[in-house]
Amino acid sequence: MIKLLAKIFLKRQEAGSAGEREAYGILCGLVGICLNLLLSAGKFLAGTLSGSIAITADAFNNLSDAGSSLVTMVGFKLAGAKPDSKHPFGHGRIEYVSGLIVSAIILLMAFELLKTSVEKIIHPEEVDFSFAAILILAVSILVKLYMAFYNRRIGERIRSAAMRATSVDSFSDAAATGVVLVSAIVSKTAGIGIDGWCGAAVSIFIFYAGISAARETLNPLLGQPPEPEFVEEIERIVMEYKEIRGIHDLIVHDYGPGRVMVSLHAEVSAQGDILILHDVIDNAEQKIREKMKCEAVIHMDPVITRDPVALKLKQQVYELVRQIDEKMSIHDFRVVAGPTHTNLIFDVVVPFRYRMSDEEVEKIIEIKVKEQMGTEYTTVIQVDKSYTG
Template sequence: MENRFKQAEVATWIGIVANGLLAIMKGFIGWVSGSRALIADAAHSASDVAGSIAVLAGLRTAKKPPDKDHPYGHGKAENIATIIVAILLIVVGIEIAISSLKVFFGEMPTAPKGIALGAIIISIIVKELLFQYKYRLAKKINSSALLAEAWHHRSDSLSSIAAFVGVLGAILGQHYNYPILIYFDPLAGLIVSIIVIKIGFSLAKESSLIMMEQVLDADKIMPFFKTVTNIQGVKRVDELLARTHGHYIVIDIKVSVDPHISVEEGHLISKEVKKGLIDNHSNIKKVFVHINPYRLESG
């Protein structure tokens, strides 16, 4: 467990440093070159830094062991961090959209300088590498916060591609005297904003479902059913509810046993149910077992 959080924290720190450097580079070159799309992209990278800091705080809270006030653990801290990242994405996306739309109702913009293209190419490469690294690690250690960070990097990579097309179009428009192409730069900024907002809403929705403790669907809990029905002494699984709690799953289960056995024997069966679920499913951390006397209709 400790190694899981260590890997996630290292990945998050790598993201903070990389995004900080990219935000400074893109912001400065965007200002020097006069590219609105690149400045918008710099703001996106800056939001990544803020998001990564929130994720880091969430990871450090999530790894705390259960206590009196949090008997189920602190796993949902990761989901809170995910929602913070999502909100940052949405806010940044709206700001980018407003900035880009203003251009269409003002004076004819000037085309950015060619140096902007070099900065965007570097950004695309770095952000895609960060996405691949964090996406694979998030899937491996089952971290929603790290997965949110990965998609934040991918959104930055996609926005950089849109910015590249916009800047290139604006430069070509000025060079070949096609004024309409100069608007490609702010248009790219608008496309970037749509991408960012969409990803933000998607992440917020997914984490909100976990925060509201939505139970897993029938297909996902079927393996848990099979594990319990194979445990000696279990006559029937009356009810099994599984809910995510951050990176792990909490199970509430009712099983029927022979009504004529002793309380101690029933207790031992419940311990075997808990042990069987935790030993056979690495994503299950907490199991609460209720024992029912076996009848044709158990309740």
């Protein structure tokens, strides 16, 4: 159904464009609202006729899902607004905010359902499940699995955390409705009343879905490392230029889906023609914009490439640092020789939450340099953190 609707309503949208992203978000939101309202009405009717708190709880869960789809749809619409003087990087993060609101709605509904289910456990009532109620639950499971499938597929296509969270929510709903279906079958065939317990199980499923959805949307708001594939592709594009010897200090600034800025340092020969090298950097920036659909700023970092002494010292320090930890790396290496000692100036990159403090890292490198390379060498170290995970 989604594929057919996309062909009808999205045929004028360019693949990979912000317009396609917004259109897919609105389309999936509308479909989600319609399907969830139908499921909620059917389950509410079945729950009322049978007196089942578990089915009624599931009906209100679907009603909250319809509200969530509405919030997501509005979020996509607002996120698609063009940049303005007060928001020069656009409004893309509104999509994450809408996802967070959806998570809050899910968690609130889970709490209310858990409270009602506990009351039903304490004060159980007779439940009369009908064949129609069981059929409605079975159809609901199939519909929710379909919704989980298309939300996941579209979410991956447009790289949307909000839609991936909606997919997780739909899959959790299918599992929760499965629990209710088991309750109905057990009650009808064995006469064992587990309705309140199944309602509690449904609420726990919804809690889990809400927490998962919150994590999916809160992390990009706070700032998270970019996907490894994205980093690898940036590195591949930049390193295609033979004049660029290496890159470091790669930072990805995420201002919302489709609004990403990349900054990095590109190492070039200090002996090269600055005008030619500047042209190379400009070309690399433009290629990133075209292929990755994001803004790019590259800082040109001159490095010594023809001094055999400096190159040998750099290699020695690199191997020494790798002895301490293979996750460490160095860059911006310079040598300043004096009459009594030689300064080795460089940056060392360590992971976040490393077992040693920055001061301890500096100290152990200094000690090893003097032990393995000579006491005439003094280290001047800047400790960096990797922003790409």
